[in-house]
Amino acid sequence: MKHAYLILAHNEFDLLNKLIAVLDDARNDIFIHFDSKVNTLPIIECNFSGLYILEDRVDVRWGDVSVVSAEYKLFQKASQKANYSYYHLLSGVDMPLKSQDYIHNFFKKNQGKEFVGFYQQDITIETELRVRKFHLFPHDFRADTSIVGLIKKIVRAVTIRLQYLIGFSRNKDIDFKKGTQWISITHDFLELIIQEKENVLEIYKNTFCADEIFIQTLCWNSVFKANVFNIDDEAQGSQRMIGWNNxxxxxxxxKDFERLIDSNLLFARKFSSNKMEVVNRLIKYIK
Structure with missing residues (x-):
């Protein structure tokens, strides 16, 4: 069983190197997409894994469909390289919580399962705003504080309000689902995602935070729904440990070290170069 690790990165390169070192294993290949706004790429080296730095890069903007486009770059690059048993989508500030032996044994035991997390609360109101309304200037959800940025923000808010007032709603025939974008999936499901690329990019154009919706939606409305490892628990379903506060x-x-190593999940996010103590302790524990 050979695995592909697909990493979206844009900063925190000291931490990224730590992540790569832990994933560096002959049973893995590693693919990295750096945001095209990164002018000088960090030096990344592997001793055992195949390492592939994508040359065709996307200008990734928070909340925009460009996040989905960057994921597709990774999906397609990896699928062209080999037929991997599992594809793990990570950010550059994630870390595994278990050794590679443990992780490979876990996926061998659960071969054929899809590790996609589904949010458990009602998302009707959220999806109405995110993907059934038309969002102007999606590249600028986090607009700067200039006059132009402020005008874009106001115009977007006004047009959204008008859509609610006139009852405009698109994508009515799609049963949308939501969850963390970080997943571990089989080659068969990856092939479906790639086949749907054109439709996905069209559906989620001028939407908001589609990266947390499109894979869950594809999975839910396909035969792969039956293969989800745990459809009733987002963390267990994705095998990602994510801490929330407000x-x-x-x-x-x-202070979170014991909580992290006591978890039965495989990966965690997010970490920071400013809090490297927990990262170093975690790496020592894993190895």
Whole structure:
């Protein structure tokens, strides 16, 4: 069983190198997409894994479909290289919580399962805003504080409000689902995702945070729904440990070490170069 690790990175390169070192294993190939806004790429080396730095890069903007486009770059590059048993989508600030022996044994035992997390609360109101309304200037959800940025923000808000007032709603025939974008999936499911690329990019154009919706939606409306490892628990389903505080993802730190290693999940996010103590302890524990 050979695995592909697909990594989206844009900063925190000291931490990224730590992640790569832990994933560096002859049973893995590693693919990295650096945001095209990164002008000078860091030096990344592997001793055992195949390492592939994507040359065709996307200008990734938060909340925009460009995040989905970057994921597709990784999916397609990896699928062209080999037929891997599993494809793990990670960010550059993630870390595994288990050794590669443990991870490979886990996926061998659960071969054929899809590790996709599904959010468990009602998302009707959220999907109405995110993917059934038309969002202007999606490249600028995090607009700067200039006059132009402020005008874009106001115009977007006004047009969204008008769509609610007139009852405009698109994509009505799609049963949308939501969850963490970080997944571990089989080659068969990856092939379906790639086949649907044109439709996906069209459906989610001028939407908001589609990266948390499109894979869950594809999975839910396909035969792969029956293969989801745990459809009733987002963390177990994705095998990702994510800490939250007031709807914000926390950064793991030293005091969280015992909580992290006691987890039965395989990966965690997110970490920070400013809190490297927990990262170093975790790496020592894993190895």
């Amino acid at each position: 709807n914000m993802i926390i950064e793991w730190e030293g």
